[in-house]
């Protein structure tokens with residue numbers, strides 16, 4: 001298997017293990033890179049010191065190319081009135097665990113666009129590739145990485161975002177369809193076009209000149225073959241890796257992914273403040289209701305959501321976690337390491353393309 005994207009990245013297989021904040025580990029990303037795919041570190045929720053530690057671990061685990069991923073949303077505007085109304089909305093659920101949340105809610109991690117310490121860390125010792133989600137950094141930051149020879153990728157959920165990514169000088173587009181697990185990469189202030197992966201890959205392949213990486217609902221080699229047939233040069237798979245031995249998903253999340261409940265996923269902004277797809281739990285079905293007040297900004301709402309989840313899980317309820325998963329979740333495989341998963345995907349891919 002070879003194409004211009006794989007040659008430029010120096011990888012053997014058309015597979016990018018998706019960055020998944022909270023679930024990706026250096027062991028997962030290194031195993032993906034060592035198996036000939038592109039491993040991705042999810043550094044969007046880390047500060048510069050944590051990122052430096054993770055990057056140091058990664059360099060010990062692999063000499064192959066890997067990617068580091070960052071969130072490029074507008075920094076949160078704090079709004080005490082909005083936060084208070086949101087905490088009041090959560091109170092009946094907190095009451096179940098005898099808990100309260102004290103204001104103020106916090107911006108629990110910084111956007112890459114405002115984190116100059118992080119930018120400098122990456123500029124000093126850049127990985128082979130960097131990917132951006134929720135938007136793009138400033139032109140000077142993009143040109144700084146390009147001058148260092150870093151391969152840059154960014155998520156698009158619409159033609160407009162893809163055109164912006166191309167105009168900014170990014171090297172490849174992650175076409176994230178509505179099926180995808182986790183946060184929608186939709187840029188700030190844009191309505192979510194909710195286009196599926198099948199249509200989005202075709203739309204972006206015919207509206208931009210950049211290589212397209214298909215993301216959303218791809219769970220096996222047949223899905224990879226279909227995405228490449230549509231015009232993608234690689235795929236980015238997230239949910240498919242969540243049960244891998246190297247994944248950080250905890251027991252409750254793993255149990256949910258293996259259960260019938262994985263058949264029902266929904267998009268909600270109530271957990272974090274940005275739209276994201278996860279397995280329907282009580283947070284989604286009972287808190288994200290038409291009667292809910294406006295949700296605080298990302299990741300301020302996540303501060304409240306994580307506090308509620310911490311209280312609930314300490315008392316044995318796992319109904320308030322962020323169980324991110326894509327629409328293909330029921331196809332997830334259990335009992336595999338990352339390298340075994342990649343071998344299985346490539347065997348299926350080869351069988352379906354020969």
Ligand SMILES: Cc1cc2nc3c(=O)[nH]c(=O)nc-3n(C[C@H](O)[C@H](O)[C@H](O)COP(=O)(O)O)c2cc1C
Pocket residue numbers: 018019020021023042043044069132133155176179180181182183215216217218236237238239240324325326327328
């Ligand atoms: C648990 C989870 C966490 C995710 N976290 C991130 C992240 O930190 N950065 C990012 O760019 N994408 C993130 N995503 C989205 C993935 O990059 C990708 O778009 C998605 O996994 C593709 O859909 P799939 O899950 O159906 O394979 C996440 C996805 C999941 C399932």
